Amino acid sequence: MLMSFAISSLKSRGKSLTLTFLSLLISVSVLLSVEHVRLQAQASFNRTVSDVDLIVGAPSGQLNLLLYSVFRMGSPTNSIDYASYTMLQNHPQVSWAIPISLGDSHKGYRVLGTTQAYFEHYKYGNKQPLTFAKGNPFSDTFGTVIGADVAKTLNYKIGDNIVIAHGMGAVSFHNHDESPFTITGILAPTGTPVDKTVHVSLAGIEAMHLPPAQLHALLEHPEEADAQLLKVDSVSAIMLGLTSKFATFTLQRELNNYPDDRLMAILPGVALTEMWQMMSSIENLLRFISLLIMLSSLFGLSTMLLASMQQREKEIAVLRIIGASGGTIFRLILTEALLLSAAASATALLLVFAVFTLTADWLASEYGMFISANVFNLHNLAVIGIILGATLICSLVPAIDAYRGAINQKL
Amino acid sequence: MQSVSFTYPNSAIQILVNDWQVKQGERIFLHGKSGSGKTTLLNLLSGILTPEQGSITVLDQPFSALSESKRDRFRARHIGVVFQQFNLVSHLSVAQNIQLAAHFAGNKSLDNARLPSLLNALQLPLDVLNKKAKQLSVGQQQRVAIARALVNEPEILLVDEPTSALDADARDAFMTLLIELCEAHNTTLIFVSHDAALSDYLTTRVSVEDLFNSMETSSC
Known part of the structure; x- marks a missing residue:
């Protein structure tokens, strides 16, 4: 009865209620939203790469190396010799090595030159290997494997030919039209930047950058191609899996002091943590601003209830005279505040769910953020619990005011 | 009421009642000038106010000595109140207004037949049950207020200037109906009004000036 009375009472204050609700x-x-993006971004960052012990690139700062090699963001400032890759491939402490060559794109999606080792050893999430939704890894120079989002967004299927463009822009004026790549495989979704990547062989990268005459000859007689023609000179980065985790720091130091090439080796976990710490100040600022907005709204709710007390003196008198205790009036005001706050929280949850459902693809393609729309989780329920608790505290002033007014109420 | 005294904070009026007893089923007409303390007396009798000194016993209960929550519950169960204005909660339906009084009295499952029979006794059409209180005429509002006051079948009915907004015909109809209902349930009625003409409907006439030992005191 108290609940239906509170609902009816709230409804009777249409305009002020609507504004407070909004x-x-x-x-x-x-x-x-801030909480959800924060948690999702953290989870998304942490699941992007797994089981990689070291990432090796040209010296440019560990964040830059991490961003371009793992997140496909930014550009490599320099490349490293292919000889360094072969050295690492044969290094006794290295179990596997994945070379990465970046610099081209296809309709805004990054093109990554690599080897079969990528499909065998690259892992994401909790050491989950890459799997093929359709097809197989590329087996020749002009084969390509595309990520799940590339296939879905551009509606590509196995056997389709695609043209790779020079540079990273969504629109390029320099397309490698003469050397189309044929899709041989489509990867299963991973929720990582892999989904937005076009994978080709290192030889393919070299081939499409050949002078037109040599490229034409290669396309006509691929079996007669000179091995020197497609010789890879450099790569952007190398991901390493080691035979023993204990060797990580030793090899890192060794590579950082490598005399034959300018190398920098980073630990992905340390770089991810540094990156997250760098973002945490922005994250904390956002949370602080959100909390201030929340508090100001709750004070608005408190003010609305307090202002309504004067208008409700007669109503409270009626309630008192028909038997409502001061405590009942106190609970009524708290119930009204909690109802309003709970309704706003439930609507906000649905709104945030709708917004992330509609913008998930855009956030992934524009910012590389894989934000799940599933906001119905324990963390958000806890946040709503805290909001309701804060509502209760902020409503104490009008509730106490109503209680005092009620016990001093006269006919 | 025994040796009851009460003063509002910062007020010049002090109310003193040496001894006043009302018998079960009696219908009292309490009259007096505006500001003489009639409504204050009703507030004391209903337990909204508590005396500074003395005791008020209602239905053999030392009413003024009860805790506030017990007094509220006692009032809901045993005392019906109809007053001059703001009788009903405007945003609630007629049914909800009446059910609320039953709820506070602990009568959670109000008999479905009770509401129609109450409205019937008060000569109100059944379709008013779902109407908002603010949609009713003043006369209908007063009758619904009586229905609400009587829903818990109280032994005592306190009525404060209920006819001030009614014309002469409506006033007479209201009084006739009220008296009939009180007689039917043997309800003790304390009726407050400054309109002396209404005393004909009631059995005992009491002047507040005679009842109270009112005296002017200096303000604190």
């Missing part, structure tokens, strides 16, 4: 809805939505 204010709460916006602030709870902002708070939930």
Whole structure:
């Protein structure tokens, strides 16, 4: 009965209720969005690469190396000799090595030159290997394997030919039209930047950059191609899996002091942590701003309830005279505040769910952020619990005011 | 009421009642000038206010000595109140207004037949049950207020200037109905009004000036 009375009472205050509701809805939505993006981004970052012990690239700072080799963001400032890759391949402490060559794109998606080792050893999430949804790894120079999102967005299937463009832009004026690549495989979704990557062989990268005459000859008689023609000179980075984790620091030091090439080796976990720490100040600032917005909305709710007390003096008198205790009036005000806050929180949850459902693809393609739309989790429920707790505290002032007014109420 | 005294904070009026007893089923007409303390007396009798000194015993209960929550529950169960204005909660339906009084009295499962029979007794059409209180005429609102006051079948009914907003015909109809209902349930009625003409409907006439030992005191 108290609940239906509270609902009816709230409904009777249409305009002020609507404005307070909207204010709460916006602030709870902002708070939930920030929290959700923070957790999802952290999970997304942490699941991007797994089981890689070292990433080797040209010296440029570990964040830059991590960003371009794992997240396909930014560009390699320099490359490393292919000889360094072969050295590492044969290194006794290295179990496997994945070369990465970057610099080209296809309709905005990064093209990554690599070897079969990529499909055998690259892992994401909790050491999950890459799997093929359709087809197989490329077996010749002009074969390509595309990520799940590339296939879905561009509606590609096995056997389709694609043209790779020079540079990273979505629109390029320099396309390698003469050397189309044939899709041989489509990877299963991973929720990582792999989904947005076009994978080709290192030889394919070299081939499409050949002078037109040599490229034409290669395309006409691939079996007669001179091995020197497709000789790889350099790669952008190398991912390493070691025979023993204990060798990680020794090999890192060794590579950082490698005399024959300028190399820098980083630990992905350490770089991810540094990257996250760098972002945490922005994250904390966002959370702080969200909390301030939330608090100001709750004070608005408190003010609305407090202002309504004067208008409700007569109503409270009626309730008192028909038997409502001061405690009942106190609980009524708290119930009204909690109802409003709970309704705003539930609506905010649905709103945030709808927004992330609609923008998931855009966030992934524009910012490389794989944000799940599933906001119905324990963390968000805990956040809503805290919001309801804060509502309770902020509503104590009008509730106490109503209680005092009620016990001093006269006919 | 025994040796009851009460003063509002910062007020010049002090109310003193030496001894006043009302018998079961009695219908009292309490009259007096505006500001003489009639409504304050009802507030004391209903337990909304508690006396500074003395005791108020209602239905053999030392009413003024009960805790606030017990007094509230006692009022909901045993005392019906109808007053001059703001009788009903405007945003609730008529049914909800009446059910609320039953709820506070602990009568959670109000008999479905009780509401129609109450409305019937008060000569109100059944379709008002789902109407909002603010959609009713003043006369209908007063009758619904009586229905709400009587829903818990209280032994005592306190009525404060209920006819001030009614014209002469509506006032007479209201009074006739009220008296009939009180007689039917042997309800003790304390009826407050400054309109002396209404005393004809009631059995005992009491002047607040005679009842109270009112005296002017200096303000604190």
